[in-house]
Amino acid sequence: MKAFELLRQIEEMGIEVIAGVPDSTLKQFCDGLQLYEGFRHYVTANEGAAVGLAVGTYLASGKPACIYMQNSGIGNAVNPLASLANGDVYGIPMLFIVGWRGEPGVKDEPQHVFQGKITCKLFETMEVPYAVVDAATTEAEMLAVLKEAKTHLDANRQFAMIVKKGTFEADKKFTWKNGNVLVREQVLGRLLEMVPKEACIVSTTGKISRELYEQSNRLFGNHDSIFMTVGGMGHASMIAFGIAQEKPEKKVICIDGDGAVLMHMGALAFIASHAPENYVHIVLNNQAHESVGAMPTDCGKTDFAALARAAGYAYAERITDEAGLARIQEGLSDRKGPVFYEIMVSLDSRADLSRPKETAKENRDGFMGAIK
Numbered sequence: 001m002k003a004f005e006l007l008r009q010i011e012e013m014g015i016e017v018i019a020g021v022p023d024s025t026l027k028q029f030c031d032g033l034q035l036y037e038g039f040r041h042y043v044t045a046n047e048g049a050a051v052g053l054a055v056g057t058y059l060a061s062g063k064p065a066c067i068y069m070q071n072s073g074i075g076n077a078v079n080p081l082a083s084l085a086n087g088d089v090y091g092i093p094m095l096f097i098v099g100w101r102g103e104p105g106v107k108d109e110p111q112h113v114f115q116g117k118i119t120c121k122l123f124e125t126m127e128v129p130y131a132v133v134d135a136a137t138t139e140a141e142m143l144a145v146l147k148e149a150k151t152h153l154d155a156n157r158q159f160a161m162i163v164k165k166g167t168f169e170a171d172k173k174f175t176w177k178n179g180n181v182l183v184r185e186q187v188l189g190r191l192l193e194m195v196p197k198e199a200c201i202v203s204t205t206g207k208i209s210r211e212l213y214e215q216s217n218r219l220f221g222n223h224d225s226i227f228m229t230v231g232g233m234g235h236a237s238m239i240a241f242g243i244a245q246e247k248p249e250k251k252v253i254c255i256d257g258d259g260a261v262l263m264h265m266g267a268l269a270f271i272a273s274h275a276p277e278n279y280v281h282i283v284l285n286n287q288a289h290e291s292v293g294a295m296p297t298d299c300g301k302t303d304f305a306a307l308a309r310a311a312g313y314a315y316a317e318r319i320t321d322e323a324g325l326a327r328i329q330e331g332l333s334d335r336k337g338p339v340f341y342e343i344m345v346s347l348d349s350r351a352d353l354s355r356p357k358e359t360a361k362e363n364r365d366g367f368m369g370a371i372k
């Protein structure tokens with residue numbers, strides 16, 4: 001089914017606002033959303049924030065909003081959904097469109113397996129009725145699903161559409177450029193060359209970890225000093241903080257994405273307040289969720305270095321070119337932390353980027369052995 005067709009059907013339900021966080025399973029839907037003109041569309045900092053926005057939309061307009069997300073984001077949405085939107089509290093209607101990674105029986109990455117297994121059960125537990133759709137779902141069947149959804153929304157309940165891989169066809173590919181010149185993968189290679197030998201790295205969810213994995217294997221023949229935050233988007237900086245506190249003699253470097261920092265931005269204030277001297281926070285800012293299709297974050301004007309400075313990091317700098325990259329050497333060695341570098345990067349990435357070959361537990365053990 002064409003994404004535009006679904007969007008047209010949603011518009012006909014009387015929905016005017018769509019908000020969410022992009023997902024690779026929903027890539028064609030997300031591309032369609034960027035080009036379709038029938039909605040006010042927002043990319044929120046996390047999935048719970050989209051629920052909040054939907055609550056406000058309903059309170060002010062009496063119209064439900066639609067929220068889209070990857071199933072990894074259900075956890076972020078549970079709190080406002082269970083404690084606020086549920087019928088035992090305010091009874092706020094909203095339509096969820098959820099990309100189903102880790103569907104049982106379909107091979108996927110380790111971080112998606114358990115979340116995929118419990119996806120339907122989570123909606124059952126939250127008493128949100130749902131329908132599963134896939135590539136075989138016809139337009140008429142989709143219409144019937146939305147008709148069912150509408151009966152729930154009209155009764156001030158929520159409804160979820162759980163979307164299997166390959167459900168939507170692209171209408172037109174959405175592409176944009178951010179004007180930045182540094183290329184993320186090359187920057188990661190440069191950073192690895194500068195990182196002191198005894199330091200360790202915690203890298204964020206998505207292609208940043210995959211590129212670091214490849215670059216580290218290329219340069220050093222292993223990736224043991226890197227902990228890849230393959231799931232739990234937005235939590236890499238707190239994982240790095242936990243390590244930094246346990247290993248004060250070691251430089252701990254968090255390599256983050258702008259979308260991930262936005263997701264749980266309170267970590268910046270927390271890290272700055274606790275001021276670990278051995279902490280280096282590097283954010284690769286491409287103003288987008290590049291790993292899942294490059295949808296803009298909707299917060300493209302944010303100056304992360306200024307934010308870190310205001311939060312109280314000991315040093316913060318925005319870097320836009322090669323000359324700036326060389327200055328990071330000081331932060332990785334002598335500068336007292338917590339230090340923060342925001343590196344502006346383009347939206348380029350390789351189509352043939354590989355994924356970790358080891359199991360997650362093997363990588364955990366390798367990392368724990370390396371930092372012992």
Ligand SMILES: Cc1ncc(C[n+]2csc(CCOP(=O)(O)OP(=O)(O)O)c2C)c(N)n1
Pocket residue numbers: 021022023024070072073074076204205206207208231232233256257258259260261284286288289290291292
């Ligand atoms: C809670 C949650 N929501 C959504 C996703 C899907 N997801 C994986 S990577 C990613 C984008 C990360 O963006 P950013 O941190 O800016 O890094 P970039 O991909 O741009 O390098 C998203 C949205 C996820 N893994 N977890």
